Every structure is written in structure tokens, then in C-alpha cells.
Amino acid sequence: MKRFLYLISALIFITACKEVFETPPQSLLKASLVNSSTKNALTSSVTVQGTGLDSLWVYETSMTEMMLPLSSNDTTSFLISLDSKIDTVTFLHVTYQKYISMESGFYFEYKLHSIDYSHNRIDSIQIIDSLVTKNWHENIKLYIRPLPAGN
Numbered sequence: 001m002k003r004f005l006y007l008i009s010a011l012i013f014i015t016a017c018k019e020v021f022e023t024p025p026q027s028l029l030k031a032s033l034v035n036s037s038t039k040n041a042l043t044s045s046v047t048v049q050g051t052g053l054d055s056l057w058v059y060e061t062s063m064t065e066m067m068l069p070l071s072s073n074d075t076t077s078f079l080i081s082l083d084s085k086i087d088t089v090t091f092l093h094v095t096y097q098k099y100i101s102m103e104s105g106f107y108f109e110y111k112l113h114s115i116d117y118s119h120n121r122i123d124s125i126q127i128i129d130s131l132v133t134k135n136w137h138e139n140i141k142l143y144i145r146p147l148p149a150g151n
Contacts, residue, residue, distance in 0.1 A: 024100050024107040025134035028067040029091070033082075036123035036143040044144065047081040051088070070095075070110045070132060082144055085121040092116070093132070109133050112140075121145055 035042040041064045048058040048066065057078070058066060070076045070093060077090040093110045100107060110132040115125050123143045132139055 022101075022104045024104040026069070027107065027109050027132050027134050028069055028136055029110070029112075029132045029139045030065060030067055030136050031140045031142055032065045032138055033063070034141050034143050036145050038146075042144050042146075044082045045084075049079045051077040051079060065138075067136065070108070072097075072108055080122075082121045083147060087118045087120045087122045089118075089122070089125070090116040107134065115140070 033042045033044055033046075034040070043062055043064050045060055046058050046063050046066060047056065047060050048068065049056050050069075050071075057068065068076075068078060070091060072095050074094070075090055075092055077088060080087050080089055092113045092115070094113065096109045096111070097106050098109055099105075112127055112130040112132065115127065117125055121144055123145050125143065126141045128138050128140060130139070
């Protein structure tokens with residue numbers, strides 16, 4: 001009988017010590033590409049690299065919208081190549097750290113204040129929703145100048 005109780009106690013102890021880890025959610029900025037002349041969705045070959053980073057976020061992918069990570073600093077900058085024309089986009093934001101649970105830990109949410117950008121291919125940027133949260137929805141629209149005929 002004692003062995004049976006020891007066995008049950010050991011099984012309860014082993015299952016209680018099992019590590020439970022859930023990946024915390026990630027807040028990503030969702031950007032839509034829009035033709036500045038027609039105001040329709042624009043499909044473009046996009047490459048995105050964070051400034052100061054070694055890796056690419058997106059590499060030569062044809063898309064009409066993209067998801068971008070923001071840093072925990074007050075600014076995040078990207079080099080965005082739209083059909084081989086490169087623009088720099090800098091997001092100025094406030095970062096909030098949110099607690100999920102002991103298993104998941106913390107994640108970041110952001111509030112956009114302003115956006116600075118170069119004007120090679122980007123005509124303008126409109127902030128649709130300044131809150132960048134774990135619920136992914138459109139945050140900005142990038143109004144892109146159409147390429148001249150023949151390109």
C-alpha cells in the first residue's frame with residue numbers, strides 16, 4: 001500500500017513540475033500598399049530591412065500588404081525597396097510592456113506618434129490606427145507613386 005501511495009505521489013510531483021511555456025503574442029504593424037493616383041490596392045515587389053540589422057524582414061516578395069515588427073526603443077527604421085526604388089521609413093512610437101501570464105511572460109504594444117519617410121517612391125503615409133497590438137489590423141497606408149510606363 002505504501003508503494004502505491006509513493007507511486008501516486010511521484011506521478012503527481014512529476015506532472016506538477018512539467019514546464020508549460022506558451023510563446024507570447026507579437027504586436028506587428030500592418031501596412032497596406034495603395035496606388036497614390038487611383039487609391040486602389042497596389043501589388044509591388046517588396047524588400048524590407050531594418051536599419052542597423054543584418055537580416056532582411058521581407059525579400060523580393062510580391063505583396064499588397066506587409067507586417068512589420070517595431071523595436072522596444074522610441075524609434076524604428078526600415079529600408080523599404082518597392083520595385084527596386086528604396087525609401088527609408090522611420091516610426092516614432094511609445095512602447096508599452098504588457099504582462100500575459102507566468103507561462104508566456106511579457107510582450108510589447110505600441111502607439112504611433114508620427115512617421116518620417118523619404119519620397120523616392122512613397123508619396124505619403126496615412127496612419128489608420130495608431131495602436132499596434134497583438135490583434136493584427138491595418139495600421140498605416142503607404143501611398144505609392146505608380147511606376148512610369150515602360151518600367
